Each structure stands twice: as structure tokens, then as C-alpha cells.
Amino acid sequence: MPQISLTTLSRIPLIKRGDDLVAVILRAAADDGVEFADGDIVVLAQKIVSKAEGRLVPVASVTPGEQAIELANATDKDPRMAQLILDEAAYVMRRKPGVIIVRHKLGHVGANAGIDQSNVEHEGGEHALLLPVDPDASAQRLHDALRAALGRHVGVIICDSMNRPWRLGTIGGAIGCAGIEVLDDRRGQHDMFGRELKVTMINRADSIAAMATLIMGESVERTPVAVVHGFAVDAHHGRAADIIRPAADDLFT
Amino acid sequence: MPQISLTTLSRIPLIKRGDDLVAVILRAAADDGVEFADGDIVVLAQKIVSKAEGRLVPVASVTPGEQAIELANATDKDPRMAQLILDEAAYVMRRKPGVIIVRHKLGHVGANAGIDQSNVEHEGGEHALLLPVDPDASAQRLHDALRAALGRHVGVIICDSMNRPWRLGTIGGAIGCAGIEVLDDRRGQHDMFGRELKVTMINRADSIAAMATLIMGESVERTPVAVVHGFAVDAHHGRAADIIRPAADDLFT
Numbered sequence: 012m013p014q015i016s017l018t019t020l021s022r023i024p025l026i027k028r029g030d031d032l033v034a035v036i037l038r039a040a041a042d043d044g045v046e047f048a049d050g051d052i053v054v055l056a057q058k059i060v061s062k063a064e065g066r067l068v069p070v071a072s073v074t075p076g077e078q079a080i081e082l083a084n085a086t087d088k089d090p091r092m093a094q095l096i097l098d099e100a101a102y103v104m105r106r107k108p109g110v111i112i113v114r115h116k117l118g119h120v121g122a123n124a125g126i127d128q129s130n131v132e133h134e135g136g137e138h139a140l141l142l143p144v145d146p147d148a149s150a151q152r153l154h155d156a157l158r159a160a161l162g163r164h165v166g167v168i169i170c171d172s173m174n175r176p177w178r179l180g181t182i183g184g185a186i187g188c189a190g191i192e193v194l195d196d197r198r199g200q201h202d203m204f205g206r207e208l209k210v211t212m213i214n215r216a217d218s219i220a221a222m223a224t225l226i227m228g229e230s231v232e233r234t235p236v237a238v239v240h241g242f243a244v245d246a247h248h249g250r251a252a253d254i255i256r257p258a259a260d261d262l263f264t
Numbered sequence: 265m266p267q268i269s270l271t272t273l274s275r276i277p278l279i280k281r282g283d284d285l286v287a288v289i290l291r292a293a294a295d296d297g298v299e300f301a302d303g304d305i306v307v308l309a310q311k312i313v314s315k316a317e318g319r320l321v322p323v324a325s326v327t328p329g330e331q332a333i334e335l336a337n338a339t340d341k342d343p344r345m346a347q348l349i350l351d352e353a354a355y356v357m358r359r360k361p362g363v364i365i366v367r368h369k370l371g372h373v374g375a376n377a378g379i380d381q382s383n384v385e386h387e388g389g390e391h392a393l394l395l396p397v398d399p400d401a402s403a404q405r406l407h408d409a410l411r412a413a414l415g416r417h418v419g420v421i422i423c424d425s426m427n428r429p430w431r432l433g434t435i436g437g438a439i440g441c442a443g444i445e446v447l448d449d450r451r452g453q454h455d456m457f458g459r460e461l462k463v464t465m466i467n468r469a470d471s472i473a474a475m476a477t478l479i480m481g482e483s484v485e486r487t488p489v490a491v492v493h494g495f496a497v498d499a500h501h502g503r504a505a506d507i508i509r510p511a512a513d514d515l516f517t
Contacts, residue, residue, distance in 0.1 A: 180467025214433025
């Protein structure tokens with residue numbers, strides 16, 4: 012039977028602006044004796060991609076505007092963090108004391124526009140880490156560099172923890188993808204009794220991101236890269252941007 | 265490094281009302297040479313649990329009431345299906361032509377109250393398959409029976425495909441759990457730089473359900489059981505009911 016395995020790489024150092032993530036990953040994989048096959052998928056925590064791309068912002072450098080001050084007052088947040096969130100957001104979707112839920116300019120909906128202050132170096136004052144500017148492009152660059160280095164087709168997912176309505180507890184989701192089928196669209200196909208499948212578009216990228224994020228851990232584990240082995244190379248490749256449901260179709264705006 | 269593996273069992277027969285799922289799983293595992301260790305998790309598609317528990321309803325047996333006829337008219341659905349959905353629902357959350365999103369009495373939010381007509385036998389007329397009456401109790405019975413048969417602590421997740429706001433494509437989620445930590449609550453713990461983690465409650469059950477559902481497939485694969493290997497036995501055990509976010513905390517009602 013097909014078997015899928017997931018493992019984290021044990022020796023990823025702290026990532027700094029400008030680090031070559033592919034070089035870091037290949038070194039860590041070699042240290043752990045992990046070899047790559049066609050169809051393997053490397054899942055990277057958003058945090059290390061953002062750090063490598065220099066998305067760490069000193070909070071003291073931010074001057075909050077009027078809208079940010081109002082938002083901060085309404086939510087008991089630091090006005091400078093509110094400004095960073097507004098700068099990243101297309102619009103604020105919900106707010107209450109302690110909570111700001113926005114649609115990020117990338118289309119993803121979540122708390123604080125994905126801006127994070129955990130597991131971030133606060134050297135010389137408090138910092139905040141923004142999402143990569145274009146995570147699909149980041150994933151594509153990593154995918155291309157892995158191919159150049161290995162001669163293999165290795166899919167890439169950049170994952171982030173997400174809160175959800177109705178269900179407690181975060182799960183990982185995909186914010187950047189390359190070299191994998193993101194949405195497996197089975198509409199129009201038939202079930203095992205020959206009846207047409209009504210709605211079956213399977214989100215492969217989010218499903219893999221969820222499990223990979225779980226094994227990475229999210230606090231002190233220092234294992235921000237997972238390798239997924241056992242899938243064949245997908246015939247069609249998508250982007251995480253494909254996941255964003257068109258606003259006109261959405262019933263929860 | 266810790267490695268997690270997932271595999272589906274290849275020889276699960278079509279399940280009928282009254283089937284002993286543990287006996288079926290143990291036979292299929294033996295056929296595939298799969299052995300169980302403490303900490304392994306068996307993930308079962310909701311569909312086979314519902315079928316074993318006799319939750320298949322002939323659509324012709326349903327008489328729609330006034331509210332169901334109104335709902336059916338508004339959504340272009342069969343009034344009898346609308347009645348089944350209303351019977352399973354605490355309340356209708358959103359509706360538009362082709363779409364009925366409800367909060368199920370179990371607390372889960374989704375399309376059509378989880379009622380499914382794909383991969384269902386329609387012998388003697390159209391049928392619809394309801395969720396198990398109490399999936400956490402079903403999971404607990406399976407967990408206890410696995411322990412009795414194997415002398416091992418094998419966690420159980422009953423999974424179902426879920427649609428989500430904002431993101432296209434279904435992913436699996438947990439609707440019944442036993443013998444595993446469902447929500448890993450890290451609040452109050454510290455990150456790797458000693459800063460307190462603000463919000464980190466990780467939904468382990470949904471993360472595992474997502475990946476397991478992906479490898480099961482959802483159309484003609486006939487592999488409704490996955491075995492997850494590599495986790496240690498969790499110290500604390502929860503229920504899928506724990507996942508339901510209290511309505512008072514929810515911003516998307």
C-alpha cells in the first residue's frame with residue numbers, strides 16, 4: 012500500500028535575513044541522512060521564509076496613524092502593531108477586544124494579518140515578523156533552486172498556523188506553493204457506485220500543511236522544515252493563491 | 265528524527281449496517297501486514313461508521329414539512345433532503361441557491377449537515393447517509409475494542425470532509441475522537457527566546473484528520489481507513505466535541 016511519511020529536519024539553525032534557505036535545508040538533510048526523491052515535498056514554516064526575506068520590522072520604527080489608533084483602542088492592542096496590521100490588510104473583517112481578524116492583501120483571512128512576535132528575535136527592541144511579500148513566488152524560487160541543486164522535482168509548501176471560525180485550535184495551512192497540485196478538482200467524476208460526485212475539490216496543499224505544521228510544533232521545537240515522502244510528482248501544479256475563495260462566492264465576509 | 269507515517273488499509277470491504285468495524289480493520293491490517301503499536305492512530309472515514317451504525321435513510325421515507333419546503337425552494341434542493349438537513353441541524357446559518365450551511369446538533373458547521381449521497385448504496389431507491397449519532401462515543405467504543413483485541417493503546421479519529429469559508433477545497437476534520445490529545449494547549453508556555461506564547465492551542469485531531477483524509481481519497485479509492493504510526497501515547501485524551509468553539513466566542517455566526 013502507498014505509504015506517506017513525514018519527518019522534520021533536526022538541524023535548522025536560526026535563520027537571518029539573506030540566508031540561503033535551500034543551502035540550509037540541503038545541509039540539514041545531509042546531516043540527518045534524508046535523501047530527496049521526485050515527488051517529495053519540503054514544507055517550510057512561514058517564519059523562516061519571512062526572516063530570510065528580511066520581513067522583521069522593529070516595532071519602534073512604526074508611527075501609527077489615526078485609523079490604527081482607533082483600531083488599537085477598540086481592541087486593546089499596541090497602536091504600532093495595529094498600524095502594521097492595517098498596512099498588511101485589504102480590510103478589517105472582525106474586531107473585538109484582543110482580536111483583529113483581517114483579510115490579508117494576499118487573500119488569506121486570519122488574526123493580526125499573520126504578523127507574529129513569537130519565536131522572533133527582539134534584539135535592540137520589540138520586533139514583528141510580517142508574511143513574505145509573495146509567498147507563491149518564494150515557493151517557486153525554492154522549488155527551482157531545489158531542482159537545480161538536486162536534479163529532482165521537489166514540491167514546496169510554505170505553511171502558516173491559522174485560526175478558524177467555529178473550531179478551536181490552530182491548524183497549518185498553505186500560503187505559498189510550487190511544484191504540487193494545490194486543489195485536486197474531482198467535480199464531474201463519479202463515485203464507486205457510478206453516481207456523479209457533487210462537490211469534491213480536495214485541498215491537497217492545506218491537508219499536507221496541516222500535518223507538517225503539527226509535527227514541526229510551534230513553540231520551542233526549532234524544527235521549521237518538514238519533508239514529506241511518498242507522493243508521486245503531480246501532473247498539474249498550482250499556487251496557494253488558487254485557494255482563496257472568490258469573495259463573491261463567500262457567505263462569511 | 266521522529267518520523268510519522270500514514271498508510272491506508274487496502275482491503276476494507278463495503279460496510280453494511282451492523283458490521284463490526286474493529287474486526288474488519290484487524291482483518292484488513294493483517295492482510296496488509298500492518299501491525300499496531302501503542303500510540304498509533306486509526307482514522308476512519310465517517311461514512312463507514314455511519315453505515316455500520318445504520319444511519320442510511322431512504323429518501324422516499326421522508327415527508328417534508330412546511331419549513332423544509334420553504335428551505336428547498338430557496339436553495340433548489342429536494343424538500344426531503346431539506347427536511348433531513350433540518351432534522352440534523354441546530355440552526356441554518358447561511359443559505360443560497362445550491363447551498364445550505366448549518367450548525368449540526370453536534371456543533372460542527374458545514375454544508376448539508378454532513379449528509380452525504382456519494383459512495384452510498386442506493387438500493388431500492390435514493391438514500392442519504394447521516395452522521396453518526398454520537399461520533400465521540402463511536403470513537404470511544406472503537407478505541408476500547410482495539411485495546412481489548414490488541415492489548416495496545418490505539419487512538420481513534422472519525423474524520424469527515426469539511427468545506428470552509430474563505431478557502432476553496434475540502435479538508436478532513438475530526439468529528440469523533442478517543443485516546444488522543446485533541447487540543448494541545450500551549451498557552452502560558454514560552455517560545456524559544458523565552459517570550460510567552462500568546463495564542464497557541466494546536467488542533468492535533470484536525471491536523472491528523474486532514475492528512476489522513478487526503479490519503480484516503482474521496483471518490484473511488486475504497487480506502488476509508490488510515491493508520492498513523494509514530495506518535496507516542498498522549499498523556500491527555502479529549503473528544504472532538506472539545507473542538508467546537510463556544511458560540512459566544514465566535515465572530516462568524
